[in-house]
Amino acid sequence: MSDTTFDWAPAQLLIDGQLTPAADGSTYPIHNPATGEQIGEAPDAGQADMEAAIGAARRAFDETDWSTDHDLRMRCLLELYAALVEQGESMRALTTAEVGAPAFLTAGPQYDVPVEGLKWVADMAATYEWETDLGEAAPMGIRTHRTVRKEPVGVVAAITPWNFPNQINLSKIGPALAAGCTVVLKPAPDTPWVACELGRIAAEILPPGVLNVVSTRDVDVAISLTTDPRVDLVSFTGSTETGKRIMSTAASSLKRVFLELGGKSAAIVLDDADLAGAVGTAAFSVCMHAGQGCALTTRLVVPRERYDEAVEIAAATMSSIGVGDPTDPGTICGPVISRVQRDRIVRYLDLAKADGGTFATGGKVAERGGGGWWIEPTVIAGLTNESRVAQEEIFGPVLVVLAHDGDDDAVRIANDSPYGLSGSVDSGDIERARAVARRVRTGTLAVNGGVWFSPDAPFGGYKQSGIGREMGVAGFEEYLETKTIAEGVGS
Template sequence: MSTPAPQLLVDGRLTPAGDGTTYPILNPATGQEIGQAPDATAGDVDAAIAAARRAFDESAWSTDVALRVRCLRQLHQALLDHADDFRALTTAEVGMPGFMMGAAGFDVPVEGLKWVTDLLESYEFETDLGVAAPMGIKSRRTVRREPVGVVAAITPWNVPTQINLAKVGPALAAGCTVVLKPAPDTPWVACQLGRLVAEHTDIPAGVFNVVTPRSNDVASVLSTDPRIDMVSFTGSTATGRAIMAAAAPTLKKVFLELGGKSAAIALDDSDVAAVAGATAFTACIHAGQGCAITTRLIVPRDRYDEAVQVAASTMESIGAKDPADPGAICGPVISQVQRDRVQAYLELAVTEGGTFATGGHVIDQDGFWVEPTVVAGLDNSSTLAQEEIFGPVLVVIPHDGDDDAVRIANDSPYGLSGSVDSGSLERAKAVAARIRTGTLSVNGGVWFSPDAPFGGYKQSGIGREMGVAGFEEYLETKTLAFPA
């Protein structure tokens, strides 16, 4: 891996932390240190906010669409030119299996940057409402869309390039300036994005900044500083709730993409075994560390034992492998903290009366590993069916018909994703229409794409990422009226 050591990007300059301090970056597959990240100080974060504010208020970035298009195309090309290094870095830092690089790991988010740049070239920022005479005054009205301003983009560790670009791309395209704060478990890929901006684009100084503080206290100013106009956060529901509260006194715009406990429903006329196998496979991807992964399998009661057995056999065939192995589906979890968290849930499964059809333990080897696990014998009121685990753990739950399946799927604080399978497409669509969730796969359809809005209902978040809706999250609406 030939990626340069990570540095902050503040006001157009690649730099170490202000006081020179660093913290280790670990490879989750081995537990070994692979680099040192700059531990950004409060002064570094303040300087990044000031630079972003100044760039928005004083540079041409917010008004010059042609400049934004040119710079974003430069960044897209730089990502393509450095793709191999980016992929290798992601596998090493995140523990993400290589097969994911063709999807959410790298290729889709890079394509998403191109997609939003193409959108920018054709987007109509002004709409003519025509002439009317409100209150007897003949007026021509125009609706204009303008950038929100300075955006704090706060991103998690699980799919960092996807989520970094899903925020940074639309925000920059809209004309906003950005301070990107990645998770301290995965700062390197964010710093590499900053390096590409600094070295391969004409993006003006201060328009894009990257800071990597390890301390939440240092980062918390991103939610409270009045110079920031919007916080765009992806992560846990608990942290999202705290960010929303912190942003309330300054009434910032807040975008939240939060947790999920998505349900895969097999109706009684579906190929239940195929659904069970596919859902078990999905629950293993990247060790289950995806907010939209289906982690509840809801199957007809009279097919329950079959579904459990197929899911268990599928997971056993997948296993947990080195993410550098070309055949790896399930790699490590990100950290010791996350492994301990998953282990606590597995212990709770037994306490609540569940059994393991396969797995159920952490793996005692270097790095942070958990066995792919199928939990049987629990109902939807159990902790494992209600809370997001973020590990390779699938809970299988029986249902007694379509109405019961919908009830179980909706009996969750979350509403991010899910799937429905039936022998009848119309029946599957009818069930899908009743499920309160932001994305749904119906009979195997794939919703994940740069042009498709992604986000959730209920405690899964506020707003949408990707698609036109994701771009427009970073715009304000201004209505102008002129004498006609």
């Protein structure tokens, strides 16, 4: 494992424009998942810190011109974008060290793409139509001129996970700030440092209270974001079970919720597709970042008559990738985030075996010197879509191969899931692929290798994969309220 030469600033909270430790001085360790070694400490905020952060965000929204001064917001966001570009080398290295993300991904969805997304949303908001003139009408015989205004929703609680922290932090903060909201960001306990570093950079650019960053391991402190009446919207990305709890607790004050939750997406390969290409792509994608992505296609649905061949291709691809040092530019599959997550994946592997599944490759902890938390890329064969490993989100480098008996059956299998986040369809006939894609109930779909991930493309899911959309204009509008103003003509 290579050592970084960066000397990152200690992680601190950002509250009301000030970088600060937790009020009571509490901290907790930050570990490198590739080595298991402690690499830093994060403030372990208490209720007093969260109260201060929410209060600062509320004052910044209610008592300053942040929510109404569009030009100020765009200037600040573009300055923040430029600063994040300038700090890119350090932030990419920190992301690899704290998250275990392979270095090659930091040039894409783990850092560079979300930073570019910040510029995209700033540019989009600069030309956004904040008012729409409905013209004059005479409802109930009264001459009236109507205008529809878009206004910021208010204080936003952004609660983010550990798997793609820069992507998800910025895809919430960027649109919320561009809309005129103020934000309290609560990052995942496993990856607080990249969020605190974002806060450190933002503290030099944003007005006090506009962005607050609060790291904590205390579940009750985090829950207060969902119950506090001063918070107007909760934007959460994470597990479906946690999303359900947030939706329930937020209901006490009827605050709005945005939920981007789990997935068990299907890669459908039709019988006229290039089997080697489609299966190889699916197997490769599940290895990226050790399979720790909610939108990865972790169910591979292939023609029954070519099932054994597909399993063999998937196994060859994943065994050739293996696991490796995430600082190595050639590594695809790094460590999983923690011992807890590794052990959770192992329990699913044991369950697959108990249910009669076989491992075409992998199936156990990867043995590496130097510590850390590793799982071999794994292909599970011999199970049906009713098995738990085909229905539940594992969040590891684990691919379940399922057989279908034609297009209708492939669609049935893809839709036979509590989730509906992503997926793919491959066919030699584009019209056939499109017809299947239209029938799959999921928020994003790749057809014949197309890429949907982009700052201007909405992302989100059907069913238990969530409520609302992130990125694109739709993601920006999650942070807006709609107001209709009617003026009597001649008054």
